[in-house]
Amino acid sequence: MSKFYPLTIADVRQETRDTIVATFAVPASLRERFAFTQGQHLTLRATINGVDLRRSYSICSAVQDADLRVAIKRTPGGQFSTWANDTLKPGVGVEVMPPMGHFNLPLSADHHKRYLAFAAGSGITPMLSIIKTTLVAEPHSAFTLVYGNRASAAVIFREELAELKDLYRERLNIVYVMSREQQDIELFNGRITREKCDQLFERW
Numbered sequence: 001m002s003k004f005y006p007l008t009i010a011d012v013r014q015e016t017r018d019t020i021v022a023t024f025a026v027p028a029s030l031r032e033r034f035a036f037t038q039g040q041h042l043t044l045r046a047t048i049n050g051v052d053l054r055r056s057y058s059i060c061s062a063v064q065d066a067d068l069r070v071a072i073k074r075t076p077g078g079q080f081s082t083w084a085n086d087t088l089k090p091g092v093g094v095e096v097m098p099p100m101g102h103f104n105l106p107l108s109a110d111h112h113k114r115y116l117a118f119a120a121g122s123g124i125t126p127m128l129s130i131i132k133t134t135l136v137a138e139p140h141s142a143f144t145l146v147y148g149n150r151a152s153a154a155v156i157f158r159e160e161l162a163e164l165k166d167l168y169r170e171r172l173n174i175v176y177v178m179s180r181e182q183q184d185i186e187l188f189n190g191r192i193t194r195e196k197c198d199q200l201f202e203r204w
Contacts, residue, residue, distance in 0.1 A: 004045050004095040005030060010067070012088050018074040019122065019156050021060065022088050023067050024096065036099035038063050038107075038133035039126045042070055043097040048083045055080040058125040059099060060157070062132035071156060073122040104130060107137040115141065118192060120148040124156050135168050142171040146200065148192040151181035175200065 010025035026034045041058045057070040074085045088094070103126055115134060119127045124147060131143050149155050155176070165172050176183070179191050187199055 002097050002100070004043075004097050005033070006093050007034075007096045009088050009090055009092045009094065011090055015071060015156055016073075016154055018085070019071055020085050020088065021069055021071050022084070023069045024094075026068055033098050034068060034096075036061075036063065036068070037101075037104050038129045039103035040099040040101040040129075041126070042068075042099060044070075044080070044084075045095040045097075046080065046083060048079055051079075053080045053083075058129070060125045060128045062129060062136060064133065064136050071122060071125045073156070107134060109138060110140075111138045112140040113138065113142075115143045116146070117143065118146045118148075120192060121150075121154070122156060128157055128160065131172070132164065135164070135171060142173075143168075144173040144175070144204070146175045146177065146192060146197075148177040148179065150179050152176075152178065173204075 007024045007026060007030075009022055011023040013021045013023075015021045036059055039058070041056045043054055043056045045052065045054045047053070057072055059068065060071050061067055061069045072081055072084045072088075074081045117127045117131065127145065131145060134141060134143060145161075147155070147161075152158070161174055165174055175188065177188050177190065177192050177196070179189075183189055187196065187203075190196065
């Protein structure tokens with residue numbers, strides 16, 4: 001049975017106005033236990049206002065990265081996400097359960113595949129881990145991400161995705177769809193729907 005382990009926050013970055021990215025310091029004695037596969041999540045536990053709360057957050061690091069990170073978006077009325085955004089800083093301790101989940105595909109350096117991923121808002125978190133890990137592990141594969149948001153200011157990992165696009169120009173395609181910010185191409189406005197996907201697939 002899985003149990004919680006005390007981990008210390010090593011770094012906190014304000015990713016957007018309502019989202020932080022927290023990096024955990026994993027001691028050498030726990031590195032094997034906290035080794036993860038792309039697409040997995042961590043369950044965090046904290047006592048907030050006398051109540052034992054637990055929430056799961058997807059890992060946003062690549063398997064090849066040296067750190068263990070999660071993004072936590074503040075949600076209206078969300079006790080845990082509000083506490084995390086207001087409280088977490090370097091040196092703060094959090095109880096964390098080892099990585100869990102099976103939201104991934106087996107990777108191989110011999111693969112020549114084309115992957116397609118959809119994400120909206122904070123749903124980018126596991127996708128970032130999957131995309132980064134796949135592009136490194138499979139040098140002959142390509143990835144397309146269709147990413148929906150309200151507006152560009154709300155895009156989580158916008159800079160990191162731009163850096164990935166620069167690094168993998170021929171193998172990474174990112175399609176931004178904005179529901180509340182007008183873009184030049186009408187196809188990229190609104191929400192991600194079946195009809196919009198049909199139009200996207202006609203072009204690519």
